[in-house]
Amino acid sequence: MFATMIQDLTLLMVFLLIGFVIREIVKPLQKLFLPSALIGGAVALVLGPQVLGLIEIPESWSEMATPMINIVLTCTMFGAVLNKSKIKTYAGAINLVLLTYFAQMFIGTLVGMGLGKIWTDLPYGWGVMTEFTYWGGHGAGASAGALFEELGVDGMVSIGLILATLGLIVAMLAGMVVVNYGIRKGYATNINKDESGKTVVESGVIPAEKQKSLGKATVASDAINGLAMQLCLVLLSMWLGRLIFTNIAKLIPAASNIPELLYGIVGAAIVWFLMRKTHLDGYANKQAVDNISGVALEICICSATATLDLDLFASFLAPILIHMCVIIALMVFLCVVLLHRWMKKDWFELAVMAFGQGHGSTPSGLALGRCVDPDQKSSNWEAFGVAIGCISPFTSVFVAVWPVLAMQSLWIIVAIGGVMTLACVLFGELVLRKSK
Numbered sequence: 001m002f003a004t005m006i007q008d009l010t011l012l013m014v015f016l017l018i019g020f021v022i023r024e025i026v027k028p029l030q031k032l033f034l035p036s037a038l039i040g041g042a043v044a045l046v047l048g049p050q051v052l053g054l055i056e057i058p059e060s061w062s063e064m065a066t067p068m069i070n071i072v073l074t075c076t077m078f079g080a081v082l083n084k085s086k087i088k089t090y091a092g093a094i095n096l097v098l099l100t101y102f103a104q105m106f107i108g109t110l111v112g113m114g115l116g117k118i119w120t121d122l123p124y125g126w127g128v129m130t131e132f133t134y135w136g137g138h139g140a141g142a143s144a145g146a147l148f149e150e151l152g153v154d155g156m157v158s159i160g161l162i163l164a165t166l167g168l169i170v171a172m173l174a175g176m177v178v179v180n181y182g183i184r185k186g187y188a189t190n191i192n193k194d195e196s197g198k199t200v201v202e203s204g205v206i207p208a209e210k211q212k213s214l215g216k217a218t219v220a221s222d223a224i225n226g227l228a229m230q231l232c233l234v235l236l237s238m239w240l241g242r243l244i245f246t247n248i249a250k251l252i253p254a255a256s257n258i259p260e261l262l263y264g265i266v267g268a269a270i271v272w273f274l275m276r277k278t279h280l281d282g283y284a285n286k287q288a289v290d291n292i293s294g295v296a297l298e299i300c301i302c303s304a305t306a307t308l309d310l311d312l313f314a315s316f317l318a319p320i321l322i323h324m325c326v327i328i329a330l331m332v333f334l335c336v337v338l339l340h341r342w343m344k345k346d347w348f349e350l351a352v353m354a355f356g357q358g359h360g361s362t363p364s365g366l367a368l369g370r371c372v373d374p375d376q377k378s379s380n381w382e383a384f385g386v387a388i389g390c391i392s393p394f395t396s397v398f399v400a401v402w403p404v405l406a407m408q409s410l411w412i413i414v415a416i417g418g419v420m421t422l423a424c425v426l427f428g429e430l431v432l433r434k435s436k
Contacts, residue, residue, distance in 0.1 A: 037299075170289060
């Protein structure tokens with residue numbers, strides 16, 4: 001099994017390198033700030049069985065995103081120190097992620113109802129799938145679709161997979177438009193710039209005087225490799241989080257529905273707290289931990305791009321595209337217009353992460369965030385991880401709740417989404433903006 005995993009990862013790294021080479025040669029790709037992982041994944045997708053059929057895509061690639069995102073979110077929390085200045089950032093991130101979820105629930109359901117009047121063969125309540133698929137991804141879409149079908153609505157699993165797949169593609173296509181717009185407007189304050197303030201698109205070998213350290217060894221190398229030490233701390237956090245939640249699930253079965261994304265976040269918070277209290281925090285090096293996160297993110301983006309399902313767009317393409325255009329406009333308004341109004345420092349990094357999350361998945365959000373903050377300087381990486389960790393347990397429960405309510409009346413879903421959307425907007429206007 002381990003040998004197979006290494007072979008599959010080896011092939012993935014080959015395409016990651018191919019993506020880097022293409023990006024180095026094709027200058028417009030650099031100007032569009034497309035990461036090598038996205039390019040390499042797209043090349044693998046085209047060469048794979050879904051398009052040209054020249055190569056076989058390992059099955060393990062489709063399963064790499066979740067564990068890699070677990071590492072990324074664990075790393076964002078490891079070494080985090082709560083202080084008064086960050087509380088507002090956390091509150092802004094949680095409010096924005098909640099707003100994108102419930103606004104999609106509100107608007108998506110309404111638009112779905114309207115389009116159902118024109119395309120009468122669309123499944124009942126298909127618009128409710130918006131927050132499960134665009135916001136939640138394939139897992140939530142398949143789960144909610146299966147429940148709908150158990151309740152008597154045929155075709156919802158297929159609709160869910162179509163929406164989730166389209167969402168992943170549009171997350172990056174529309175997301176890169178937002179990224180480039182923000183960079184040219186000067187919103188991306190953490191992107192590399194020269195002394196005159198002009199955005200620098202780096203390629204080739206970085207000059208020796210500008211090369212950055214990948215981290216520092218905090219222990220003697222004859223005891224343990226410095227990077228291995230940092231990886232031990234990250235994986236210890238993930239192991240501890242899993243241990244906690246699996247034991248909770250034995251006492252409270254419902255806790256087994258808590259997503260794995262939360263395990264590492266909670267574990268990292270505990271491990272880091274104990275290390276600080278026992279004055280062992282000197283063993284950790286945040287820079288090295290962040291680079292571990294960066295490697296995991298590259299693997300995640302490349303594998304997720306290469307395994308997009310392209311076979312699900314034949315049915316109901318016209319109403320789904322109309323629906324998607326409405327969601328794109330909604331997300332631009334929420335993430336760019338409103339967040340810019342509510343927050344000041346590093347707001348754009350959080351905006352693109354929430355935009356990607358709200359269209360495809362957490363990996364999409366992190367990929368867009370990397371485009372505008374390649375060195376993870378912004379505290380919003382941490383804030384985004386906190387927001388996802390806080391909200392995911394509730395949204396995983398909602399997968400089993402909203403379909404049941406929707407079968408009673410779609411207006412119940414519209415009402416809940418509308419009220420929560422209004423609450424989040426008021427919080428932004430009355431709390432976040434006033435303390436801006």
